[in-house]
Amino acid sequence: MTADYLRFYGVAKTFGTVPVVRRTDLSIARDALVVFLGPSGCGKTTLMRMVGGLDSPTEGWIELDGGRVDRPDRRRGMVFQSYSSFPWLTVAQNIAFGMRYRDDLTAAEKQERVRHYLDLVGLTDFADSYPSRISGGMRQRVAIARTLAAGSEVLLMDEPFGALDALTRERLQVQLRSIQKREAKTVVFVTHDVEEAVFLADRIILFSARPATIVADIDVTAELGAERPLDIRETRPFFDLRNHVLHLIRHETSEAA
Amino acid sequence: MSGAMDEPLPERGKRPAQGRSKTLRTALGGLFAFRGRSSPTVEVGVSVLAAAIVLGLWEAASRAGWIAPQFLPSPSAVLGALWTMTTEQSLGYHIAVSTGRVWAAFLLAAAMAIPIGILMSSYRIVGAALEPMIDFIRYLPVPALVPLSIIWFGVGETTKIFLLWLGTFFQLVLLVADDMRRVPHEYVEVARTVGANSRQLMWDVALRSMGPTLLDNLRITLGWCWTYLIIAEIVAASSGIGYVIWQARRFVKTPEVMAGVVVIGLIGLVTDQLLRLLHRRFFRYL
Ligand SMILES: Nc1ncnc2c1ncn2[C@@H]1O[C@H](COP(=O)(O)OP(=O)(O)OP(=O)(O)O)[C@@H](O)[C@H]1O
Ligand SMILES: [Mg+2]
Numbered sequence: 250m251t252a253d254y255l256r257f258y259g260v261a262k263t264f265g266t267v268p269v270v271r272r273t274d275l276s277i278a279r280d281a282l283v284v285f286l287g288p289s290g291c292g293k294t295t296l297m298r299m300v301g302g303l304d305s306p307t308e309g310w311i312e313l314d315g316g317r318v319d320r321p322d323r324r325r326g327m328v329f330q331s332y333s334s335f336p337w338l339t340v341a342q343n344i345a346f347g348m349r350y351r352d353d354l355t356a357a358e359k360q361e362r363v364r365h366y367l368d369l370v371g372l373t374d375f376a377d378s379y380p381s382r383i384s385g386g387m388r389q390r391v392a393i394a395r396t397l398a399a400g401s402e403v404l405l406m407d408e409p410f411g412a413l414d415a416l417t418r419e420r421l422q423v424q425l426r427s428i429q430k431r432e433a434k435t436v437v438f439v440t441h442d443v444e445e446a447v448f449l450a451d452r453i454i455l456f457s458a459r460p461a462t463i464v465a466d467i468d469v470t471a472e473l474g475a476e477r478p479l480d481i482r483e484t485r486p487f488f489d490l491r492n493h494v495l496h497l498i499r500h501e502t503s504e505a506a
Numbered sequence: 507m508s509g510a511m512d513e514p515l516p517e518r519g520k521r522p523a524q525g526r527s528k529t530l531r532t533a534l535g536g537l538f539a540f541r542g543r544s545s546p547t548v549e550v551g552v553s554v555l556a557a558a559i560v561l562g563l564w565e566a567a568s569r570a571g572w573i574a575p576q577f578l579p580s581p582s583a584v585l586g587a588l589w590t591m592t593t594e595q596s597l598g599y600h601i602a603v604s605t606g607r608v609w610a611a612f613l614l615a616a617a618m619a620i621p622i623g624i625l626m627s628s629y630r631i632v633g634a635a636l637e638p639m640i641d642f643i644r645y646l647p648v649p650a651l652v653p654l655s656i657i658w659f660g661v662g663e664t665t666k667i668f669l670l671w672l673g674t675f676f677q678l679v680l681l682v683a684d685d686m687r688r689v690p691h692e693y694v695e696v697a698r699t700v701g702a703n704s705r706q707l708m709w710d711v712a713l714r715s716m717g718p719t720l721l722d723n724l725r726i727t728l729g730w731c732w733t734y735l736i737i738a739e740i741v742a743a744s745s746g747i748g749y750v751i752w753q754a755r756r757f758v759k760t761p762e763v764m765a766g767v768v769v770i771g772l773i774g775l776v777t778d779q780l781l782r783l784l785h786r787r788f789f790r791y792l
Contacts, residue, residue, distance in 0.1 A: 337714050
């Protein structure tokens with residue numbers, strides 16, 4: 250693991266005169282699953298967009314693997330909560346879209362990769378279905394497969410499971426963790442759901458209410474281990490950690506209110 | 507992980523197999539339930555039946571002499587007029603002329619409105635420059651501009667096309683701009699992330715995403731074109747359906763006037779249905 254894979258150097262963001270992200274320094278290790286947790290409207294999406302290169306910091310800069318981030322590229326793939334896949338393309342075509350503008354791969358290689366990632370996210374049977382014909386959970390898996398097929402090293406996920414029902418959400422959390430470990434990807438995952446954060450994360454960065462600033466940095470793997478079976482949610486260490494984080498975030502929101 | 511984890515949604519439009527009489531009964535019941543569902547066949551039946559009742563009442567009213575035929579001729583008289591106009595007064599030619607004018611003006615308006623509308627939403631400089639102007643011109647009533655356009659273009663084809671264009675272009679350009687604005691930024695950002703350049707963003711994402719609403723808006727503005735056609739052909743023409751209607755009016759040939767109106771209505775209906783069919787063909791994924 251490289252400890253300084255993704256780095257924030259004094260990153261701050263202001264919209265007009267409204268400060269949204271206060272000067273932030275942060276370092277994220279390669280292949281870690283890091284969760285940005287914070288109250289609604291605190292600036293999480295803004296942070297994520299800056300990592301993606303879709304928005305630039307007002308102050309400071311972000312580096313990935315020593316190179317400065319200044320524009321979007323496929324090393325950092327985005328998975329959004331809604332409109333995450335193109336409705337006019339089939340599942341397979343959506344996944345292939347990740348490689349559409351790559352000319353370093355032959356058509357046969359692209360096809361092979363589509364097959365591989367279809368299988369990885371369990372959608373082989375739905376390769377030719379349109380997104381409107383599959384469930385919300387499946388649509389999010391399509392988006393994950395597309396970013397992987399694109400060859401992204403970092404997955405930036407902004408509340409990707411926010412619109413799903415509790416059971417689907419739980420299954421996708423398990424699947425995401427297993428994919429992330431198997432494919433060795435760095436994931437930055439935004440949520441305001443404490444339970445989701447604790448279950449998924451190797452590390453939780455807790456942000457304050459707007460303007461966002463880091464209030465806690467929690468090493469979840471040290472507390473719960475790297476293995477996260479579903480029933481870990483019923484164990485004492487999970488329960489304690491969840492309550493601890495909940496307490497911290499409550500403190501944050503009450504100050505803002 | 508397995509694909510069986512979450513179930514796919516059932517295909518739209520497919521209903522579980524049922525007995526025929528039961529299906530019919532459900533469809534009929536659905537007609538009367540609040541927000542009920544029915545079957546397409548049953549609904550077409552209801553539409554035809556309703557139209558037949560209206561026509562029947564109308565015919566009866568005319569025959570009974572409740573309404574003077576100069577004001578409202580019976581449907582059969584209109585049908586008769588339609589027949590003589592087709593066989594003796596080359597109605598077909600006039601229909602062709604009018605259709606040609608409508609499509610020429612419409613295609614011209616669309617060819618200009620689509621790129622300009624897209625640019626207005628994509629580049630602030632174009633939007634800021636054009637939007638107030640277009641918004642102003644859009645509210646000018648087309649009939650009020652007839653004298654001006656005759657001064658500019660005389661009474662030839664140009665005036666007619668210009669008036670039709672005037673009635674559609676400014677509306678359409680704002681509709682297109684709006685469609686473009688509504689392309690979810692997520693689509694654009696995903697595409698930028700995987701390396702699309704501006705041209706690819708436009709063709710592979712924005713236009714694809716706009717497609718369904720764009721075609722809908724084209725269909726609606728094409729309908730408006732037909733309303734402006736009558737104004738254009740009444741003012742200055744020696745051919746076209748508007749001209750035919752206006753001539754018939756001078757001699758108080760009410761059945762002919764009605765027949766002209768009916769023809770326009772039918773052309774509108776058929777075009778609209780064809781474009782809807784095209785919509786379903788193109789956008790199967792919806
Ligand atoms: N382009 C923008 N211009 C002006 N203000 C903005 C812009 N984008 C975001 N903001 C403001 O910045 C603040 C933080 O927004 P952001 O979307 O980053 O928060 P968030 O933590 O992702 O919220 P949520 O939990 O609702 O997703 C909000 O108050 C928002 O109104
Ligand atoms: Mg957000």
